[in-house]
Amino acid sequence: MKNGRFHPVARAPKRRSKDRPVKAKADTIKVATTETIELTGASTRREHDLIGERDIPAEAYWGVHTLRAVENFPITGVIVGHFPDFVRALVYVKQAAARANFRLGHLSKEKARAIEQACQRIAKEDKYQAQFIVDAVQGGAGTSTNMNTNEVVANVALELLGKPKGAYGMLHPNDDVNMSQSTNDAYPTALRLSIILASDALMYALEELAFGFKAKAVEFSDVLKIGRTQLQDAVPMTLGQEFDAYYVTIKEDVGRLKEIVRLFHEVNLGATAIGTGINSDPRYAALAIEELARVSQRPMVLASNLIEATSDMGAFVLFSGLLKRIAVKLSKICNDLRLLSSGPRAGFAEIRLPAVQAGSSIMPGKINPVIPEVVNQVAFLVIGHDITVTMCAEGGQLQLNAFEPTIGYCLLSCLRHLTAAITTLTTKCVTGIEADREHCQALVEQSIGLVTALGPSLGYEVSSRVAKRALAEKRKVADIVLEEELMTAEELEGLMRIETMTAPSRLAKRA
CATH class of the missing domain: 1.20.200.10 (Fumarase/aspartase (Central domain))
Incomplete structure (x- = not known):
């Protein structure tokens, strides 16, 4: 690490035989996303949670918690990965947390560097969006989305370290990627x-x-x-x-x-579960926000x-x-x-x-x-x-x-x-x-609304009568005014110029 930033991880070494994923007994997983994921005959890895063990596609970056959520919430068919800005924001948070925890001495340099580079890769490469497969509408206040993120970041990081996906003994989704965090913050x-x-x-x-x-x-x-x-x-x-x-x-x-x-x-x-900051370093919140601002380039x-x-x-x-x-x-x-x-x-x-x-x-x-x-x-x-x-x-x-x-x-x-x-x-x-300039002009010239310009000179009552006659007889307002000798042609021409009606134009009456 130099000036608070990590050097790129060296090219990942070849996997050792003991790190290779286990060929588990195949089954079929119905996933409520845009596609159904079939495991029959596919290479899988075995993961577990507090409920039990499940088979995960060997090439999937998500894990067992994501699988449970996919099965539990077949709601909209719109996955979190449908929103690229949300995916980027999620990994920015994980990157900022890793930086803060490293600076505080709670996360090793190797793990912090792997998490950071995994987050950077996910944020830049569109292909990872398809790994955020939980439905956007879910129970649990977003826990499924957070777990999905933790697992994808962890497995991309493990890949960078030359380890197989699911080798959580080396780098854990919850203990390491989610360190000092709760879904609720x-x-x-x-x-x-x-x-x-x-x-x-x-x-x-x-x-x-x-x-x-x-x-x-x-x-x-x-x-x-x-x-x-x-x-x-x-x-x-x-x-x-x-x-x-x-x-x-x-x-x-x-x-x-x-x-x-x-x-x-x-x-x-930094609030963690309810805002008290439990399980985080007292200095963590301030550092995490500082790093989030740096990572996202937002204040x-x-x-x-x-x-x-x-x-x-x-x-x-x-x-x-x-x-x-x-x-x-x-x-x-x-x-x-x-x-x-x-x-x-x-x-x-x-x-x-x-x-x-x-x-x-x-x-x-x-x-x-x-x-x-x-x-x-x-x-x-x-x-x-x-x-x-x-x-x-x-x-x-x-x-x-x-x-x-x-x-x-x-x-x-x-x-x-x-x-x-x-x-x-x-x-x-x-x-x-x-x-249609000609049509607009024709409509305005035939409009009874032109009588409004005569109000200050003829008064409301006379103008109303002129308007009524013009409408009933299907004639122009100007023709009625001249016929009734209410104005001279010169006076009428000055008032009835349509161009002057598009802006304030009332003049003071002469004494």
Whole structure:
């Protein structure tokens, strides 16, 4: 070790014959993951836990505790390895713990170095994600995920040391990889860190979407159209103003996201079982956080009260609420895009969305707004997950919340789905939107809403009467005003210029 960092382990020596895995009697293990693992005729190793012995595929990096969890929780079919940021966060925690325990003299240099290099390899190489096979939704407050992580790290470390998988007498998943930890501090710390990591992609996607709307706002800055309230004609605006509003509402959520994510920098690593730090060195928590910040390159800090931090889910509830807010905004914008593009002959038809696929199996030529529609559906999922997170947080009892796995599943799923949906909306829809300038102009010129500009001069009552006549007789507002000699043509022309109606323009009355 040099300057607090380990040198790479030398090339692993060949296994000695006594280290080779035992050919156990084959059986079949049904695993509730994306695939069924068959052991018939396969090379296996024998592992045991407090319940008994089981055969494990010889090449598997996971072990008996993982196998029990896979069999016990055939729930969603979505494994922990489905969330790469969570896997990275889990091994970052194990790496930080190993460094801290080595610095305190509780873990040998050889074991610490092997654990560290195993964690680095798992974090960098995608192939190990498939070894995190427990269902993301599980009982036990995340114990199964923590055990799965301990076993994978231990067996990768053993491989680096030239030992066979399962040779836990040399390096143990619990005694060494899980040293000074409990699921109750390792799991929530990793979950918080994974949300920080996954939020980077969401922030980038939101920034790109905001930029896409801004570009359209500039492009459409001179396109006059009629604004609408409650789906009825209101007053003129530009299509650019409409799209600039979308830019602002998305951009401000990037700022909110950065603020809320900072809450997850505070973690309870070192709390062990309930926050008292039992089985850890008094100096361990501070060192572990220091190393976690170094490993993850994030400003992680130790919670001021570890008992409170172990049971409190407040940050998750706030974050889920923000994701719901983003989803609601996105869904509303997509509702607008579907309305504005409705038609092409019998709808608003003010904008044209990119044609990405045929819209009907029976109606030739039909094109549907499929990209906004899929974003709507993702938004509905996120809104539903927010309710689930709320109930999970409320369901905690005493010193622990047992429902963190479902909180993690919901939030990491939301982050993944929102990021994908936003990227799709940007690249396959927003950047290719076109305006029907002539149609927008025709609609605004025929709108009864133009009478609003006459209110300061003619008063509300007269303006209402003009609007009523224009609507009933299907005539332009200007024609009614001139016919009733309410204004001169010159006065009317100044007030009825549509361009001036898109910004404040009221002048003081002459005495």
